[in-house]
Amino acid sequence: MAGSGAQVFSIEVLRDFSTRVFLHFGVSEQDAAEAADVLMAADLRGIDSHGVARLHTYFELLQEGRINPKPQMKVVRSTASTATVDGDNGLGLVIGPQANRLAMDLAAKSGTGWVSVCNTNHFGIAGYYVVKALERDLIGWAMTNSTKLVAPLWGAEAMLGTNPIAVAFPGKEEPPIVIDMATSAVALGKIEMAVRKGETIPLGWGMNDRGEATTNPEDIMKGGVLLPLGSDREHGGHKGYCLGMMVDILCCVLSGANWGPFAIPFTLRNAMPTRSVGKGIGHFFGAMRIDAFIDPDEFKAQIDEYIRVFRATRPAPGTGGPLIPGDPEREAEKVRREKGVPLTEPVVRDLLDIAANTGVKLE
């Protein structure tokens, strides 16, 4: 939804601008186009925090030489169904799609493919990768670790990122089921929005810097932390913590990347961790051939029926009934492809700053 001061841009303009910014820093044509594609997927699907809103940070990291614009991804270990790759400190937006393709290629050969990635950087939305797998008729998996923000249950400090899990399943006539979820109770973006609006936040989203529950979003921005999915012990906060740790280990310990509180922070503003326990941050990709398990036509027909049965669930009072995972993002995409992407005033200012610094025009 466009707020006050929002400006609307067509996806083509944003894609072209992002591509040329990456090219400006020496990223290859193919890599730049792919990196822009990942960002556009976020802007199209309504995940505003992960699209061009992040371009200024990528710009800063490239300008400071903190990210390698011409990475050579290297397979350091592999079996018939697995690979561990070193991302050569490239953009996650470049290494992510390459490693994801490798997982899909392994699946083509061996039924499934699983790739753990070290020495990489933030890769955009996890949902992008599993939607790419759908194009090849595969069930895709994507996970990544990220800057520490989330406390483990009963901890008073951030030890994990919001470590998302994405998985997608194709339908036949129905659109696919696309799951893409952070393992924290909420995304940081919701806290930032509450601060901007001067609103309080519900209990269960975060804690202040003393590890106490808070309804003041400022507390979280000033040294506080987010809570894991489930929030507290009574509501299953240990489960969100378990999921965040699972993602962290698959992405980082399995690949040799920086795990937990040692994740390389995404922005230059965040202090670097006190220790390094690996290389860069980590991702984990999976791809499963449907025909490795069942006739794909039968599978997709069942997914169609699955979707219809769940849509027909008796609705809870005051709601329209359950959604199917991926519904809100698909709705957003339909609107934004047609009407463009609304960007808030600070995001537009960031893009103009990039334009001023690189000479790449936003038009």
Added chain:
Amino acid sequence: MAGSGAQVFSIEVLRDFSTRVFLHFGVSEQDAAEAADVLMAADLRGIDSHGVARLHTYFELLQEGRINPKPQMKVVRSTASTATVDGDNGLGLVIGPQANRLAMDLAAKSGTGWVSVCNTNHFGIAGYYVVKALERDLIGWAMTNSTKLVAPLWGAEAMLGTNPIAVAFPGKEEPPIVIDMATSAVALGKIEMAVRKGETIPLGWGMNDRGEATTNPEDIMKGGVLLPLGSDREHGGHKGYCLGMMVDILCCVLSGANWGPFAIPFTLRNAMPTRSVGKGIGHFFGAMRIDAFIDPDEFKAQIDEYIRVFRATRPAPGTGGPLIPGDPEREAEKVRREKGVPLTEPVVRDLLDIAANTGVKLE
């Protein structure tokens, strides 16, 4: 913890009794021993709802001829890293360990192994299977669907089971990290306990039969439902719903089992579903060779360090700081191996009823 009227039994007595009950119904010696082993794992690890407390239900199902005591598990499709198996309507306690072994064998050959299972029944605790994988130095995964109990977010009726996810990672000097979690906010056992004690339950655990939030546990037992992990929209209930659906699809749609509300109920008391969309219920097992990704020694040394770093997290006020997944179950196991397993009076009565009906002595 032993409550009033609890009796304590040694694990050997319970194991021997369970084994002989299975033998009584014609289960083979090896299968009976393995099925009892799965139940004992639950009783040892303190998951009281899933151990011998369930033996009476298995007994009823075997007595009614609803479960095949001599199943021949059949691989119906496979690739280098996958298999789909038909469990021949066997006990999940028998088919589960066999399918899990198949996943491990595939991993030995191809780096990872993934097995989806249809035509099976309830398999005990998911944690059992991933602990077995640790014995072969593998990262194990286990999931299963189960009787409908959980509403999707914004739904007013049960459409999913508590569909657990288990994953385990081995340490070197430290004990392993063992994750085993239902995808609902809480287990049904917690509701039953509140009913017995005449206590209210927190908001966020369940809804009454009209889909309204409730703090009365009786409401849930009388046609109400459990809520997914995250409870409501504000706290991420859509995420728990996504996870429950993911488990359901991997276990059932991928294998050809009964998914969602059509899961075959575990007890004779529950009505059979109105439709059948597959065979039996479904499980999903995975196994990943650590050396397919990284040097296993390096991995385990990092897991040790991971555990130490997370244990050293600054504690939230009033807590002892974060636990490591698997801690409570390991603690319970230490105590129960030594002091025995406390069984509540209704469970003891159930075991005595089995003894009276089968002639198998509880001693």
